[in-house]
Amino acid sequence: MHIFTEREEKEHLAAVQFRITAMITAGKRLADKRAADLLEQKTYIRDNRDEKAILHSSIVQTAGSGEAALAKAKQLGRLLQTPYFGRIDFKASDQPEALPVYIGVCTLKDPDAGTPLIYDWRSPISSMFYDYETGAASYEAPAGTIAGDISLKRQYRIKNGMMEFMIDTTAPVYDELLQRELSVSTDEKMKNIVATIQQDQHAIIRNEASPVLIIQGVAGSGKTSIALHRIAFLLYRHRDTLTSKDILIISPNKIFADYISQVLPELGEENVPETSMGLLVHEILDHQYTIGSLFEQVTALLENNNNIFTQSVHYKSGFGFLQQLNEYVVYLNNHLFQPASISVARFTIPVNVVMEQYQAYHRLPLLKRGPETAAALVKYLLYKHHYEASAKDKALLKKAVSAMLGNANSLRLYKDFFKWIGRPALFKMKGKVLEYPDAFGLAYLKICLEGIFTHRKVKHLLIDEMQDYSPVQYAVIAKLFSGKITLLGDIHQSLNPERKTDLDSLRRIFPQSCQMTLNKSYRSTLEILQVAQQIIYNPTLLPMERHGQAPTLFRATDPQEEITYIRQRITAFTQQQRYKSLAIICKTAAIAASLMETLDGLPVQLLTDTSHRFTDGVMLISAQLSKGLEFDQVIIPFVTAANYQTDIERSMLYIACTRAMHILHLTATGPIPPYLENIPS
Ligand SMILES: Nc1ncnc2c1ncn2[C@@H]1O[C@H](COP(=O)(O)OP(=O)(O)OP(=O)(O)O)[C@@H](O)[C@H]1O
Numbered sequence: 070m071h072i073f074t075e076r077e078e079k080e081h082l083a084a085v086q087f088r089i090t091a092m093i094t095a096g097k098r099l100a101d102k103r104a105a106d107l108l109e110q111k112t113y114i115r116d117n118r119d120e121k122a123i124l125h126s127s128i129v130q131t132a133g134s135g136e137a138a139l140a141k142a143k144q145l146g147r148l149l150q151t152p153y154f155g156r157i158d159f160k161a162s163d164q165p166e167a168l169p170v171y172i173g174v175c176t177l178k179d180p181d182a183g184t185p186l187i188y189d190w191r192s193p194i195s196s197m198f199y200d201y202e203t204g205a206a207s208y209e210a211p212a213g214t215i216a217g218d219i220s221l222k223r224q225y226r227i228k229n230g231m232m233e234f235m236i237d238t239t240a241p242v243y244d245e246l247l248q249r250e251l252s253v254s255t256d257e258k259m260k261n262i263v264a265t266i267q268q269d270q271h272a273i274i275r276n277e278a279s280p281v282l283i284i285q286g287v288a289g290s291g292k293t294s295i296a297l298h299r300i301a302f303l304l305y306r307h308r309d310t311l312t313s314k315d316i317l318i319i320s321p322n323k324i325f326a327d328y329i330s331q332v333l334p335e336l337g338e339e340n341v342p343e344t345s346m347g348l349l350v351h352e353i354l355d356h357q358y359t360i361g362s363l364f365e366q367v368t369a370l371l372e373n374n375n376n377i378f379t380q381s382v383h384y385k386s387g388f389g390f391l392q393q394l395n396e397y398v399v400y401l402n403n404h405l406f407q408p409a410s411i412s413v414a415r416f417t418i419p420v421n422v423v424m425e426q427y428q429a430y431h432r433l434p435l436l437k438r439g440p441e442t443a444a445a446l447v448k449y450l451l452y453k454h455h456y457e458a459s460a461k462d463k464a465l466l467k468k469a470v471s472a473m474l475g476n477a478n479s480l481r482l483y484k485d486f487f488k489w490i491g492r493p494a495l496f497k498m499k500g501k502v503l504e505y506p507d508a509f510g511l512a513y514l515k516i517c518l519e520g521i522f523t524h525r526k527v528k529h530l531l532i533d534e535m536q537d538y539s540p541v542q543y544a545v546i547a548k549l550f551s552g553k554i555t556l557l558g559d560i561h562q563s564l565n566p567e568r569k570t571d572l573d574s575l576r577r578i579f580p581q582s583c584q585m586t587l588n589k590s591y592r593s594t595l596e597i598l599q600v601a602q603q604i605i606y607n608p609t610l611l612p613m614e615r616h617g618q619a620p621t622l623f624r625a626t627d628p629q630e631e632i633t634y635i636r637q638r639i640t641a642f643t644q645q646q647r648y649k650s651l652a653i654i655c656k657t658a659a660i661a662a663s664l665m666e667t668l669d670g671l672p673v674q675l676l677t678d679t680s681h682r683f684t685d686g687v688m689l690i691s692a693q694l695s696k697g698l699e700f701d702q703v704i705i706p707f708v709t710a711a712n713y714q715t716d717i718e719r720s721m722l723y724i725a726c727t728r729a730m731h732i733l734h735l736t737a738t739g740p741i742p743p744y745l746e747n748i749p750s
Pocket residue numbers: 247250251260262265266267270286287288289290291292293294295558559562591592696697698699727
């Protein structure tokens with residue numbers, strides 16, 4: 070087949086679309102037929118009730134086949150809009166000529182000939198599109214390495230079924246298309262990036278060898294996008310053993326979950342279950358407590374109005390807390406049990422027998438040994454004295470053994486831990502209310518002392534914003550999940566910079582982990598990244614050579630002037646067409662809420678920690694909640710020296726700036742931090 074010129078390409082596209090349309094029609098016809106069959110079967114059952122059980126499986130089959138046909142037609146409908154985005158002409162060494170390999174989001178075979186018209190971007194042969202330029206190339210097929218030569222590499226932009234342009238490329242996934250993709254206005258939700266995945270990103274997506282993969286990536290380097298593409302890749306590669314239900318995402322909040330919810334369906338996969346650290350710990354603690362949130366913790370750290378609380382958070386976020394908890398568990402194992410002889414009926418069980426029976430259960434978690442020891446002592450009475458213990462004796466034995474373990478439970482032992490380390494003030498509990506870091510400390514101790522409650526069904530766990538979780542939280546994760554884990558985050562975007570979980574701590578908790586890094590930042594213009602670099606300098610960050618409007622700093626003479634300026638900016642945004650989203654990002658949720666009161670009459674949506682949906686338009690949001698999200702334009706108000714002084718405040722400002730794709734405005738009334746001095750007013 071000779072397809073080379075733009076005209077030939079357009080004809081080829083039309084031919085592929087013709088086949089897709091025919092397949093959609095056939096699929097819909099099949100779905101209609103199944104619906105009619107189903108109706109007929111139901112009518113038959115209504116008249117012949119005694120055959121209901123026999124026909125049940127046939128009905129389920131008919132319904133399943135109809136649903137599958139409809140789902141396929143839907144997938145084909147999407148494919149019709151953008152059948153493919155790339156092509157390589159590859160001649161394997163043992164083939165006479167190069168064959169064009171068209172690459173799209175899913176495989177499409179010619180229904181008559183059975184030959185592939187489009188290759189899935191995740192198929193082995195497609196990997197060369199991301200990894201090679203023209204010239205010698207190879208890929209790993211199930212049968213082994215296939216080597217050969219790429220004579221043409223081409224990219225297409227096909228939207229709404231029309232080819233907008235095509236580019237022949239020599240670099241691995243050419244910059245021009247990437248530049249064009251990045252310079253357009255952001256979509257309401259995160260979108261797939263299959264057409265422009267970069268080589269280093271592709272290596273992460275395809276990594277199957279590491280049981281725990283840690284991705285450290287600078288702001289806007291595509292970590293979240295890549296993690297979602299990685300899920301799609303694994304679902305494709307292991308489609309016989311892995312389904313979306315086997316995967317779990319731990320995400321920071323519901324807005325973020327909503328923001329990323331489009332990527333997997335766009336890639337033809339189902340969305341995967343999602344949860345949060347908070348929900349997970351509730352489950353481990355049997356929903357017995359009211360637990361503070363990470364959001365509340367960060368707010369308190371930012372307000373910095375309670376020293377004991379700050380000290381407590383810092384201690385519990387550090388590696389030392391985990392180490393001391395582990396030492397405490399060893400101590401309890403050695404010292405909690407204080408054996409004594411027990412008198413039952415007319416017999417006395419000597420202390421050495423009690424100890425022996427207890428030690429026989431040393432493999433069980435400490436707090437599980439008591440009931441087993443009591444049961445063993447019942448057997449001892451029978452075997453040694455031929456005495457069958459009554460129900461009353463059994464209760465007495467249980468009580469006696471439990472007393473030897475200090476009648477302990479996990480919560481009491483957790484409280485005692487703080488006395489044991491000589492810092493009782495670090496634990497506070499009002500009624501059933503536990504502070505956020507204590508919930509994880511208690512959960513970890515509970516797992517160590519009472520045993521593991523595993524999420525065995527989860528074959529792959531993905532944790533975003535990894536830098537925001539403490540070593541104890543990871544120790545809980547390591548005990549709960551035995552499958553593969555992907556962790557991703559940026560240590561420069563920490564919610565607790567004084568005690569951030571660094572890569573060394575992660576390596577200590579997951580010694581089997583492999584670390585990969587992404588240093589190129591794609592989201593923001595070079596000018597925006599230059600401001601971010603002044604706030605927190607990251608020497609590894611490589612900006613994309615994409616220029617835009619220089620960020621501005623509006624210095625108001627009084628607060629009223631600052632608000633008037635912000636209102637003008639919002640109005641200007643609503644009157645333009647080019648950009649779809651504007652976020653006003655404040656240091657805390659309380660500041661955002663109070664700013665909201667001054668923005669009456671403007672179409673602004675306040676997003677809070679209870680919000681579930683991410684939309685376009687003008688959003689008012691705290692820096693913490695804005696993590697992971699992106700906006701065409703960002704305004705950061707009140708950037709005074711007083712507001713952005715401490716490490717955590719600076720970290721918030723960094724996060725806020727790096728949310729902007731195209732335009733960034735800062736505003737302040739009063740002195741500004743020295744690191745912002747050279748932004749033009
Ligand atoms: N290869 C790529 N092609 C096109 N766009 C890309 C590519 N890589 C990243 N992007 C874009 O860059 C932006 C940032 O991606 P993403 O949100 O995944 O980054 P991140 O590293 O998770 O960011 P952050 O940590 O700052 O939240 C998104 O708009 C994404 O579509």
